[in-house]
Amino acid sequence: MTTVRAAVVQAAAVGFDLEAGLDKVERLAAGASAGGAQIVVFPEAFLSGYPKGMTFGTVVGDRTPEGREHFQRYFEASVDVRGPAVDRLAGIAAENANYMVVPVVERDGGTLYCTVLFFSPGGYLGKHRKLMPTAAERLIWGFGDGSTMPVFDTPIGRIGAVICWENYMPLLRMSMYAKGVQIYCAPTADGRETWLSTMRHVAMEGRCFVLSCNQFTRGYDFPSDIPNALAADSNDVLSSGGSCVIGPLGEVLAGPARDGEETLFADLDLDEITRGKFDLDVAGHYARPDVFRLLVDEEPKLPVAPRRAASTPTGE
DSSP states (O other): OOEEEEEEEEOOOOTTOHHHHHHHHHHHHHHHHHTTOSEEEOOTTTBTOOOTTOOTTEETTEEOHHHHHHHHHHHHTSEETTSHHHHHHHHHHHHHTSEEEEEEEEEETTEEEEEEEEEETTEEEEEEEOSSOOTTHHHHOOOOOGGGOOEEEETTEEEEEOOGGGGGOHHHHHHHHHTTOSEEEEEOSOOSTHHHHHHHHHHHHHTSEEEEEOOEEEGGGSOTTSOOTTOSSTTOEEEEOOOEEEOTTSOEEEOOOOSSSEEEEEEEETHHHHHHHTTOOTTTTTSOTTTOOOOOOOSOOOOOOOOOOOOOOOOO
8 A cells, every 4th residue: 555645735825925935835844744744735826926806907908007016026026937946945845855736926038827836855847837827817827838737757646736727627637637647736726615526526537636725815915005806804814725635536535624724634545546446547448539539739839939020131
């Protein structure tokens, strides 16, 4: 029997403050490690915050100068991959001798992406960029592509991540199952009651362990000088958590957490995955490849190269 001790960290990000956010990751990762965790999962956009309730001064057809300034501050608190923040996170994973799944707001050129970073005790493994930002998220985050949809084969199991409402993309889920994901990480910003049933469905469908992680935030977790449409008072709850760990037959192993910041622990018996696939293997005997086929384009979609101005011949 192979048993893996997992930790799901439900906590508030330090909004718009990368260095303080890294300090918090370090503290929380050390606490999870003290509890025996071999893998630690953090919530969506933990560095440097999921900007729930912020409008960035935007309505359809108009953007305000103040909103552009808010975006500038958000941009400055984002993460270069690879850069000093990634190096520090790799050091935290090494110090605690565990695997870490850390969602960040990634900066690449002038565009931000909602990204998950993966770390092993030996260093940085890679990333997944959110394919489809949801609703108003599309204003602040770019779109990922098929080149960052990894499942990492590690000594503690095959680890992958699907972010928030990507979990409602059936073909993306299927691509993860086809890669043999065993520890399916689902960082999210969805704190509704319906999320638990979604996670139970994913675990049962994929016969995998699902580690879902959300923030628990109040108005005071965000910059006080930026208006928030969802918080009339600084103590108002903006994100109510709901983090959980689900087994391959849909059983709730930990959570859902609703009462504030909390680290959930669960022991994952990876043999339960094989037992579950005895009667349902959606990438195997239940796939019916004679009827259905899934094609995944994993080539990177690079920006179009800028046109060069036509040269003007000079006279003699």
